[in-house]
Amino acid sequence: MSKDNLRFNSKLIHGGQIPDKAFGAIVPPIYQTSTFKQDSLGVNKGYEYSRSGNPSRAALERSLTSIESGNFGFAFASGLAAIDAIMKLLNPGDEVISANNLYGGSHRLFTQIYQDKGVKFHFVDVGDPNNISPLINDKTKLIWIESPTNPLLHIVDIKKIANKSKKHQVLLVVDNTFASPYLQRPLALGADIVMHSATKYIGGHSDLVMGALVVSDESLANKLYFIQKATGAVPGAMDCFLALRGIKTLALRMERHCENARSVALFLESHPSVEKVYWPGLKSHPGHGIATSQMKDYGGVVSFVVQDDSREAVERVVSKFELFSLAESLGGVESLAAHPASMSHGAMTKQAREEMGVTDGLIRLSIGIEDKEDLIADIENALKS
Known part of the structure; x- marks a missing residue:
């Protein structure tokens, strides 16, 4: 049976995981290393420096990709680092339509960091998807929603907003932290990027700080990987091990x-x-x-x-x-x-x-x-x- 065709609970245990080739370890090893020996100039075994890639992080990212039904996953040092990576897709003059009910840290990042750098934010009640349409113009690049929202647990119709974002070729990001992939999978509902504070339900034991992004589009994934590598807000191997352990009991x-x-x-x-x-x-x-x-x-x-x-x-x-x-x-x-x-x-x-x-x-x-x-x-x- 292909691991791609597993049901969700089985994916939590096996999804995206590759058997350990060294000793057959059932649990992916913790590669607590900053660098990797190269066989010769430009020749390595898949990894060269842990900021750009680490086997422990790769195991976690494959698992995240599997359980969110995406194609590419990325782990970050925190949820806000993951959000920051998305914001780095934007340029001065770009506009973002955001839910007006959202996590305070997201609001702070939007209004006190990126707004000062020339990105314009419109905060609106996205509980009614019709509130979005009048704000969309040729400068709109991103729609940001949470569902359920933090802390008032408002619910947003992801599919309806995805239909609008696709019509206008605008990226839709869904913060899926409160639901977790077990309860809701936004990519299947039409979102372009799903974001998690993996500190929360994915880790599940209050012992790590981490963020995650999952996408389906390869071009978008390449941009996010470059940002992840270039800015370096990546989690360590031990935190990746803890998150992967948490996923198994999600x-x-x-x-x-x-x-x-x-x-x-x-x-x-x-x-x-x-x-x-x-x-x-x-x-x-x-x-x-x-x-x-x-x-x-x-x-x-x-x-x-x-x-x-x-x-x-x-x-x-x-x-x-x-x-x-x-x-x-x-x-x-x-x-x-x-x-x-x-x-x-x-x-x-x-x-x-x-x-x-x-x-x-x-x-x-x-x-x-x-x-x-x-x-x-x-x-x-x-x-x-």
Whole structure:
């Protein structure tokens, strides 16, 4: 059986992997080396310097390519390094249409780095794909979306936006971090580039920082490889080993994340101290139908607003958590609680945050794989405050 024809769970274990020729190791070795011996001038065994290529990174990139159903994969030192590589495809005067609900780090990179270098950004509600059309002109080079979004879990119809991007020959990038390849594969829905903060669900154990890109088009892949090699924001061999290990349990973890998130979201939705709950699996969520059509399940992140929507109320709640750790990031096996207004979106102005919907009373929960009864008990105790 060809590894190209494997079903998804089998791809997580075998996809893109080549048997170790030296000793037959089942797990790809960690090539903790900066350079490689050359047989003669210009002749090597496929690798010359670990910035341009390393067998451990290559094994990870092949796996990422396989599970995202793409043709070319690239690993970077962080999610923002991966985003930065995409931005380097642009030139001064180019325009980008971006979702107005997105990760604060992406917003910061766009507005405080690349906008100053002459790239123009239009932030718009892409929940209605018709909002995009009036902004497209001959300078538009890129459309940037997340689905689900960070931290409000808005859902974007990827296929509809892909139809518009293809019509106007504009690249569509989808940040697939919150869904993971297990729940959603944007390339199959028409995207040109899928991006991940592999720190999150792909790694899955809160022990690495990494970004990833997967594409199908060879010309685009060649440009991204040149940027990756020329700028050098690549992960080390040990981090690649950890990410590859994480991928092998992605399906099992995501099933438990989603199961637990469902129970937590339903509990929060009925709690009198909670004003609003964001989770696309709830039938009350405005994007529930689209999420059902393009995702396998609804993800492991649940966000909610406490009743009086204040930072003081949030401080009282998070101080009472015992299982949930107050911490940045998400997607690990342990449950985390974050305050987007002061963490992931803290670099934005209060006005910009609130226009996005990120208020002071918003808490984002990354639901781990613990027993759901214990998680709910922890939340219930915290909300008593």
